[in-house]
Amino acid sequence: MTSTSAAGSDTRAARSGGSALELEQLEKHYGDFTAVHPLDLHIPAGQFFALLGPSGCGKTTTLRMVAGLDAPSGGSIKIGGTDISGLPAHKRPVNTVFQSYALFPHMSVFENVAFGLKRRRVGDWKARAQEFLELVELVHLASRKPTQLSGGQQQRVALARALVNKPEILLLDEPLGALDMKLRRQMQTELKRIQTDVGLTFVHVTHDQEEAMSMADTVAVMNAGRIEQLGPPQELYDLPLTAFVANFLGRSNLMPGTVVGRRGEFLEVDAAGHRVLLAAARAVSESGDVLVGVRPEKLDIRASTPGDAATAENELAGIVTDTAFAGMSNEYHVEVPGLGDFAVFAQNRGAAILQPGDAVTLSWHPEHAFGLDGADDVDAGEES
Ligand SMILES: Nc1ncnc2c1ncn2[C@@H]1O[C@H](COP(=O)(O)OP(=O)(O)O)[C@@H](O)[C@H]1O
Ligand SMILES: [Mg+2]
Structure with missing residues (x-):
């Protein structure tokens, strides 16, 4: 079952800066090993979409193909209706937040967030950077260096740095994976609030079923390179269609x-x-x-x-x-x-x-x- 659609929740799209993401027969092989089987997926604009599955099932590979970091073996990727399959990573209207924050250690929090704007000579870079620091509630720590922040605060800087570029789609690859359980739960709430505020399309990769269910509008459960089932969290929990989904989700x-x-x-x-x-x-x-x-x-x-x-x-x-x-x-x-x-x-x-x-x-x-x-x-x- 690889033909899947997350329709029914595009209500937020109207006030959204985000775009829909469409994958068509997207696949990835490494030699004779298939990491991602031909995948059809439609994610409406403004959705919080979670790709959930155990380690090694193909989540990162899928995300990296969307970001332009890995070349697909076949298939196409559309963002907002435009085929971007041929574009290099830096020309795609997406940004990625990884588990490792990769902040610039010698720059302040403010400089980290403003970096991309300054490089692109965005006129109102100061005001924009300030706006996104407010969004992640870090204004009071603007002059600190990354090493002077907690893990959760560093992750919020990474988030602001990705969002400030106004991507159409934000890709998140286990962004909370390095945090301890309590902070992780706190950041889940934060991340959900931020997504609701900015109305962007979020594609969130995680192996944590509780995280996927509590945050996402739509959850896709992935197993061995295929999406086994996709739907609103409650629906998946109430009516799983395979033993894998029944056991992995709850x-x-x-x-x-x-x-x-x-x-x-x-x-x-x-x-x-x-x-x-x-x-x-x-x-x-x-x-x-x-x-x-x-x-x-x-x-x-x-x-x-x-x-x-x-x-x-x-x-x-x-x-x-x-x-x-x-x-x-x-x-x-x-x-x-x-x-x-x-x-x-x-x-x-x-x-x-x-x-x-x-x-x-x-x-x-x-x-x-x-x-x-x-x-x-x-x-x-x-x-x-
Ligand atoms: N460069 C590569 N060469 C060979 N196999 C790879 C490569 N990258 C990933 N894989 C394999 O593809 C599968 C999916 O990997 P990945 O997408 O990283 O999984 P996940 O993010 O779900 O943990 C894994 O079995 C992994 O070992
Ligand atoms: Mg991964």
Whole structure:
């Protein structure tokens, strides 16, 4: 599935200085290794677009082809409707922010931001540099040298330096990767605010699924040189179409089974002898082998009572194998005969915490399950 479009959120384009980005059959080979398979992608102007995937899946290669830093093996790139495939990097209306800030160490913050403007002899360079320092809230540190700044502040200088040139598209390659977790979360909010303020098209590359989901209008999940699924974060999370997406974006319990019948809107699935209902509209296939997926927070867990045989549909009897108290919630692992390990997130509402060895019953609303191709690898996209 490489034909993809992120339509539906160009509302911001009207007040945007940004442009749409269109990739057509863009691909990259290194010898006989394919880093990026032919990729069709349309990113509307003004969008915050995230390219999400594990290390080595082809994110940087894709970005570098757009920036003009790597030559594609085939395909074309359009910005604002104009084919820029033949332009050298410095003539493309894009700027890139990398994980390493590459600031000029001997220049002040102000000089770093003003550098490109002065070189291009932009008339109002002083006012422009000041404006972008304000945008990233660094006016008070304008005369400091980069070494006198924290990592987050340095990244904001790098951002101002890229934005001040008014690119049509800003490319960000793991720009927050060097920051510690707390600063990273803070900068995510900052970056989102700045993108909203300037209304530019942002293409943000990351391997951090939480970062992609919290910031982007559209997330594209990339795996081994291909985009597996693309859409608004909530949609991807709610209805993943492959095991890779189900596991890489959040967590999923995946049950192998076979469709054995149909009841109205629902498919009846036999999963290791357990009867499970699955909404047909939420399944990639309506017959044959499937994987039934349920997110850990969609599972209800209760202590089994004697004689409670868990015979109803979408009820599984199991034994707690692990309990982790995390304040707001409890995370349980439950072993279900024939189906293996289930992860369960239970909100802490004051009920007694279940202990390893406890017999429990798991249940869920059939509308919360999703159905994947039975041939998918249940462990695809799991963080190792
Ligand atoms: N110059 C190169 N020569 C050979 N292989 C490369 C080169 N650059 C990248 N690759 C390979 O292409 C794949 C994608 O790399 P990259 O786009 O950097 O991944 P990501 O940014 O998603 O971590 C990787 O397997 C990488 O080893
Ligand atoms: Mg990379």
